[in-house]
Amino acid sequence: MKTLVLFDIDGTLVLTGRAGVRALERALTEVCGRADMLADVAIAGRTDRAIITEALASGGFAFTEPTYRAVRDRYCGYLEGEVRADTPHPKLVLPGVVSALEQLRPLEAEGTVSVGLLTGNFVRGAEIKLGHFDLWTRFRFGAFGDGHVDRRDLVPVAIDAAAQAGEGIFAPEQIVIIGDTPADVDCAHAHGARAVAVATGTYSVEQLRATGAEVVVPDLSDWNAAWQGVYPFRPHR
Numbered sequence: 392m393k394t395l396v397l398f399d400i401d402g403t404l405v406l407t408g409r410a411g412v413r414a415l416e417r418a419l420t421e422v423c424g425r426a427d428m429l430a431d432v433a434i435a436g437r438t439d440r441a442i443i444t445e446a447l448a449s450g451g452f453a454f455t456e457p458t459y460r461a462v463r464d465r466y467c468g469y470l471e472g473e474v475r476a477d478t479p480h481p482k483l484v485l486p487g488v489v490s491a492l493e494q495l496r497p498l499e500a501e502g503t504v505s506v507g508l509l510t511g512n513f514v515r516g517a518e519i520k521l522g523h524f525d526l527w528t529r530f531r532f533g534a535f536g537d538g539h540v541d542r543r544d545l546v547p548v549a550i551d552a553a554a555q556a557g558e559g560i561f562a563p564e565q566i567v568i569i570g571d572t573p574a575d576v577d578c579a580h581a582h583g584a585r586a587v588a589v590a591t592g593t594y595s596v597e598q599l600r601a602t603g604a605e606v607v608v609p610d611l612s613d614w615n616a617a618w619q620g621v622y623p624f625r626p627h628r
């Protein structure tokens with residue numbers, strides 16, 4: 392049975408030195424005329440649409456599609472410069488990521504695995520962030536945060552994207568989601584998919600264990616061990 396492997400971006404594949412937060416602060420300030428719009432808004436594991444929706448609400452601004460698009464377009468405009476900017480915050484491809492993606496290649500070539508993205512980033516934001524590290528073209532399809540507030544809604548989007556990319560039709564139990572937050576695990580389990588939780592973002596191994604993820608690892612450097620925990624899929628008896 393073919394397996395669909397879906398990677399989150401921030402805290403899972405890369406850290407961008409908090410470029411996304413700075414770009415979004417700038418965009419919100421420009422559109423709303425107020426600074427610190429993200430001060431009370433949780434970021435990790437959420438879709439960009441959810442973050443902007445809550446930021447507007449917490450600042451007392453009405454959510455409208457034109458306002459949302461204005462923030463999104465400015466954000467994407469600022470993001471590239473912010474990803475390149477000098478920052479004291481870590482900016483890197485996370486440990487084991489390149490090797491893990493390489494180890495998946497032969498499985499893709501033999502047709503037993505498909506690799507895509509499941510991320511809260513806007514598609515353009517994902518392209519900028521991963522493009523900075525030469526990882527964007529590694530992924531042929533994905534589910535992105537442009538149109539959805541709830542991360543759980545991205546699982547069917549990813550299934551559709553895989554089908555449109557010619558990868559076939561996947562049932563949720565054929566899916567492995569790799570992410571760094573409880574929200575990544577939740578969106579997997581909400582559909583009956585499996586989860587690899589990796590503690591390279593803002594959550595610790597202990598916090599991620601509490602999610603019930605099938606596999607919890609400190610980082611992806613021991614990809615083989617992580618992969619053995621979810622593949623090949625063995626049905627529960």
Ligand SMILES: [Mg+2]
Nearest residue numbers: 399401402571
């Ligand atoms: Mg993440």
